[in-house]
Amino acid sequence: MCVSCEDKMEGVFPDSKVDLSLLDPVFQEYQGISGSLISIMQKAQGIYGYLPIDVLKAIADKTGNKRAKIYGIATFYAQFRLNPVGKYVILQCQGTACHVNGSEEIGNAICDELGIKPGETTKDGLFTLEDVACLGCCSLAPVMVINGEAYGKLTPVKARQAIKDIYRTEKEGAGHED
Ligand code: FES
Structure with a gap:
């Protein structure tokens, strides 16, 4: 070259x-x-x-x-990232078991909650959202993993709540730093 x-x-x-x-x-x-x-x-x-x-x-x-x-x-190689990632990386499973159990609806709820699409990071640098193939815990389908922690048997409401909980924790943490 x-x-x-x-x-x-x-x-x-x-x-x-x-x-x-x-x-x-x-x-x-x-x-x-x-x-x-x-x-x-x-x-x-x-x-x-x-x-x-x-x-x-x-x-x-x-x-x-x-x-x-x-x-x-x-x-x-898909394993390499070329852009900075957020403090929390959400891996949203798109595997078959998750798909048949409603992962699309959940993905829509997560995107709506964060205001981003898969592959993007929120403006505040807190969340990166990624679509991934089977996460290896299909019995928990539909699943997402946030920084290594699996959230199984998800519903759109549960997925939104997990994100809200993290936002709340971050806000409280920021409050304590003052
Ligand atoms: S298909 Fe989602 S964990 Fe296997």
Whole structure:
């Protein structure tokens, strides 16, 4: 890929300024270990919550890979995020068991409650909503997971309530900081 194509591709990623020194321990851990590129990118995402453009450049430079290759991996694999995520990530199951048990209605209620669509983050940076395939707990269908906690046997009312509870908790927390 030529330099100008690389520049164009960089436009795909949102601008961000991040502390790159947080990556140092990751580079040290994988120094000289071949085939560790994906692991480095996973760890980087674990640190920043997503893969900012400056982090991708740093990974390319440190590992001696072309930036185009790193960008290609970041955009190819669904596990990698290219945008910042909210404090709470809601994974809404779209698997078969959940679908036949009303996940569409629940999804509509969640979108309405948050004012966003799947793949988006609320303006206050609190919630990111994502559609995912089977979450592996079909007996609880329909299910959503918020930051690793499963909410099963959902109804639109229950889903809305879970979100409202988090908003309330956050508000109370903010009140205590004053
Ligand atoms: S289909 Fe939703 S958890 Fe399996």
